[in-house]
Amino acid sequence: MIEKADQIFILLRNWLVSFLPPAWQTAAGVVLGVIGIIAVFPGLFAITTVLERKGIGRMQNRLGPNRVGPFGILQPIADAIKSLTKEDVIPTNADGVVHFLAPVYLVVVAFMGFAVLPVGRNMVLVDMDASLLFYFAMGASTEVSIFMAGWSSRNKYSLLGAMRAVAQMISYEVPLLLSSVVIVMMTGSLSLVKIVEAQNQYTWGLPHWYIFTPWGFAGFIMYAIAGTAETNRSPFDLPEGESELVAGYFTEYSGFKFALFFLAEYLGMLSISGLGTTLFLGGWSAPLAALTWVPSWFWFFSKVMLSIVVFIWIRGTLPRLRQDQLMNFAWKFVIPMTLLNLFVAAIWRFMGEGWLRWIVSSSILIVVYIAVARAGMRRKHFGPRSYRYAD
Amino acid sequence: MGIAFWIVAALTIAGSLAAVLFRNLVHCALALTVAFAGLALLFLQLDAQFAGFVQILVYVGAVAILVVFAILLTRSSETPKDGGVFSTTWLAGLVIAAAIFAVLGWALLQSLAGLAQQSATPSVTVQQIGNALMGRYVLPLEIVASLLTAALIGAVIVALHEKKQEAE
Numbered sequence: 089m090i091e092k093a094d095q096i097f098i099l100l101r102n103w104l105v106s107f108l109p110p111a112w113q114t115a116a117g118v119v120l121g122v123i124g125i126i127a128v129f130p131g132l133f134a135i136t137t138v139l140e141r142k143g144i145g146r147m148q149n150r151l152g153p154n155r156v157g158p159f160g161i162l163q164p165i166a167d168a169i170k171s172l173t174k175e176d177v178i179p180t181n182a183d184g185v186v187h188f189l190a191p192v193y194l195v196v197v198a199f200m201g202f203a204v205l206p207v208g209r210n211m212v213l214v215d216m217d218a219s220l221l222f223y224f225a226m227g228a229s230t231e232v233s234i235f236m237a238g239w240s241s242r243n244k245y246s247l248l249g250a251m252r253a254v255a256q257m258i259s260y261e262v263p264l265l266l267s268s269v270v271i272v273m274m275t276g277s278l279s280l281v282k283i284v285e286a287q288n289q290y291t292w293g294l295p296h297w298y299i300f301t302p303w304g305f306a307g308f309i310m311y312a313i314a315g316t317a318e319t320n321r322s323p324f325d326l327p328e329g330e331s332e333l334v335a336g337y338f339t340e341y342s343g344f345k346f347a348l349f350f351l352a353e354y355l356g357m358l359s360i361s362g363l364g365t366t367l368f369l370g371g372w373s374a375p376l377a378a379l380t381w382v383p384s385w386f387w388f389f390s391k392v393m394l395s396i397v398v399f400i401w402i403r404g405t406l407p408r409l410r411q412d413q414l415m416n417f418a419w420k421f422v423i424p425m426t427l428l429n430l431f432v433a434a435i436w437r438f439m440g441e442g443w444l445r446w447i448v449s450s451s452i453l454i455v456v457y458i459a460v461a462r463a464g465m466r467r468k469h470f471g472p473r474s475y476r477y478a479d
Numbered sequence: 480m481g482i483a484f485w486i487v488a489a490l491t492i493a494g495s496l497a498a499v500l501f502r503n504l505v506h507c508a509l510a511l512t513v514a515f516a517g518l519a520l521l522f523l524q525l526d527a528q529f530a531g532f533v534q535i536l537v538y539v540g541a542v543a544i545l546v547v548f549a550i551l552l553t554r555s556s557e558t559p560k561d562g563g564v565f566s567t568t569w570l571a572g573l574v575i576a577a578a579i580f581a582v583l584g585w586a587l588l589q590s591l592a593g594l595a596q597q598s599a600t601p602s603v604t605v606q607q608i609g610n611a612l613m614g615r616y617v618l619p620l621e622i623v624a625s626l627l628t629a630a631l632i633g634a635v636i637v638a639l640h641e642k643k644q645e646a647e
Contacts, residue, residue, distance in 0.1 A: 186509065218605050221532040228540025232512055235547055239505060251551075254544055261540070278605055 094383045097124065098210055121213045125202050132393075133354045134164035140400045147404035171347035179340055183240040190237035191341065191348035197233065198355040200226045205362045206281050208372050208385035218278045223363060224265060227318065230356065231257050237349070238337035249336030252411055253320055253327035259418040260317035260324075266426035267307040267314065270433045271298055271367045280363075284371030293377045297370035302449040303433040306457075308368040310426050312398075315360040317414065319353060322403040326411050361395035362388075421464060428456055484524060491517030504550045512543040529605050 092099065101124075105116045138153070138161060145152030153160035178187060204219035206212040216222060231254050238250020272278055275286045289296045298304035317324040328336035338349045365371060369391050372384035409417070432449045439445035494514030501507045515538040522531035566572065612620050 183503075186506070216528060218528045218532055221529065221536065221605075225532045225535035225540070228536050231540060231544055232509075235544065236509065239547075239551075247551075251548070254548075258541065258544065 090381045094209055094385075096383070097208070097385070118213070125199070125213065129199075129202055129355060129358055130351065132358055132389075133351060135393075136354055136358070136396055136400075137167065138163050139396070140403075143397070143400045144404045147401075168347070171344050174343035176343040176345065177340075179242060181242040182340060183242070186236050186240035187340075188345075190233050190240060191345045191352070193236070194230060194233040194352040195348050195355070197226050197229045198352045198359065201359040202355075202362070204280055205359070205366060206284050206371055207362075207388045208383070211372075211385060212281055215281055216279065219280045220268065220272065220278045220283075223280075224261075224268075227264075227356075227359075228261060230352075234337055237341070241337075241340035243340055246337050246339045249327045249339070253337055256320070256324060256327065256411075256414060256418075257318055259415055260314045260422075263310050263418065263422040263426045264314035264318055266423070267311040267429065268363075268367055270303055270307045270426075270429055273430070273433055274298070274303075274437065280366050280371075284366055284373065287370040288373040290377035295370055295373055295375060295377070297368065297373070299368045299370075301436070302446065302453055303429050303436055304368055306425070306429050306432075306453050308364070310422055310429070311364055311368065313422060314418075315364060316399065316402070317418070319356040319360055321353075321357060321399060323406040323409050324414055326408060326414070357396065357399060358392060361392045361399070364395060365391040421460065424460065425457065428453070484521075487517055487520045487524065491521065505547060508543065508547045508550055511546065512539055515539050515543065526602055529603075529608055 101117055101120045104120060105113045108116050141163065142152035142160060153163045156162045156166045178184065201223050203213045204216065204223050212219075234253050234257070235250050238246045238248075238253070241247075271283060275283045277283065287295065287297050294300070299308045316322075320327055328338070338346060341349060365388065372388040374380045374382060374384075374387050432452050435452070436445050436449050439448065491514050494510050494512075494517055497510035498507045498514060501510060516535065519531045519534040519538070522534055
């Protein structure tokens with residue numbers, strides 16, 4: 089009974105596929121999996137938009153949308169109808185083909201990342217040997233489409249926003265990958281399914297999630313920072329900051345194309361949260377050994393929505409970072425800390441079991457963090473501002 | 480050599496041809512990105528998962544952006560005035576390109592004669608690549624790493640030098 093609830097979607101798919109001749113069954117199974125992904129994740133996107141607007145509204149001491157449906161729950165439907173019926177304005181000088189293809193490419197690439205996330209026990213669309221690498225390859229391809237969007241609009245603000253966004257995404261790509269490499273090092277495999285299975289063990293009722301180890305905790309914090317910057321999310325949302333650049337690289341997009349950019353950004357957020365829960369928070373495994381009777385997909389989606397709530401919380405709380413501040417932060421602080429994390433994880437591995445390795449790893453990380461942070465703050469001379477003009 | 484290979488090969492060749500024939504430089508760079516993606520699909524068809532995904536990650540994700548930034552920051556995206564996209568010294572270019580292609584083809588055919596005994600494509604796992612990189616090929620790995628570091632430092636020095644000269 090418990091296994092049935094856990095595997096209910098797999099059983100449903102097998103039952104639906106059994107109506108077809110055997111030659112078509114694997115292809116139909118894959119198509120059903122794709123339909124599942126396309127149904128579930130945009131549904132989560134709709135829930136996230138309401139959650140965000142109500143949550144940020146509450147944090148800013150105002151009500152969010154409350155007209156459409158009880159407590160504004162049906163707001164995404166109103167947003168969808170609005171974006172479908174708005175006029176699609178394209179500037180005359182804009183590069184038509186590239187302007188059209190940019191949101192299409194972005195949404196395609198954003199959806200591809202979901203194909204390798206294990207959302208439950210045996211519930212992954214594609215089980216590859218190098219699935220983590222596939223995920224990062226898809227994440228890296230989003231930068232091209234952002235550049236395409238910003239350049240094809242023939243708008244100075246769009247181009248500026250696009251170049252800032254691309255510079256930020258390339259800079260934070262390095263700590264994103266390096267903090268995931270620690271997980272690969274300790275698991276010994278690039279396959280996300282194996283990473284989750286390695287975390288699915290329990291000692292004294294507590295799980296072996298990687299976030300409960302010193303290097304995993306440090307890695308998770310750096311992954312969260314890099315993930316927030318990768319999806320251009322506050323406090324790293326200067327490229328789309330409304331007060332600086334109108335709307336950044338999607339200034340010239342209206343109607344459904346704007347909705348596609350919006351969809352792609354929130355899908356990126358869901359995707360990064362999904363990968364973060366898979367790598368650090370144990371994927372679909374339950375938090376306590378006593379709770380393994382709850383279906384595995386419930387735990388996965390709860391952890392993803394918890395990460396989304398933390399994203400929204402941070403957006404409503406922290407001010408925005410300036411471009412040079414966020415680049416300095418990436419190159420001078422986060423990257424050295426991720427390299428140190430690799431070193432500490434190697435020390436952990438070769439020290440053998442016992443309580444000594446916990447103390448050594450934690451102390452190295454804490455001491456270096458305090459030293460680097462103090463040194464970084466000491467070298468700021470706040471003298472008169474100097475300007476360097478472009479010519 | 481099924482239908483998928485021909486489709487991907489046509490896509491790659493179309494992308495590469497578009498990269499040299501388009502008038503707008505940024506369009507050329509985007510067509511080059513399509514050619515890179517086609518190459519990655521060819522790698523994936525040969526069951527080289529690591530090479531295919533790293534091709535997308537490095538070429539589409541970083542090199543294409545680098546090319547586009549270089550175009551944007553150095554010149555306007557217009558075609559040169561004389562002859563457009565077709566240069567005036569096309570005969571010399573054709574001879575050199577044909578010579579290089581002949582050398583590459585000869586080298587490839589020489590090595591194919593030695594490999595004719597193997598029938599199935601070997602499946603290389605990422606672990607084998609890792610072991611080879613850290614074991615047998617560690618010296619080339621370190622040399623490539625120091626080469627990349629030298630290129631990074633050189634780029635920073637060249638940029639710094641220009642700013643210093645402008646300030647004087």
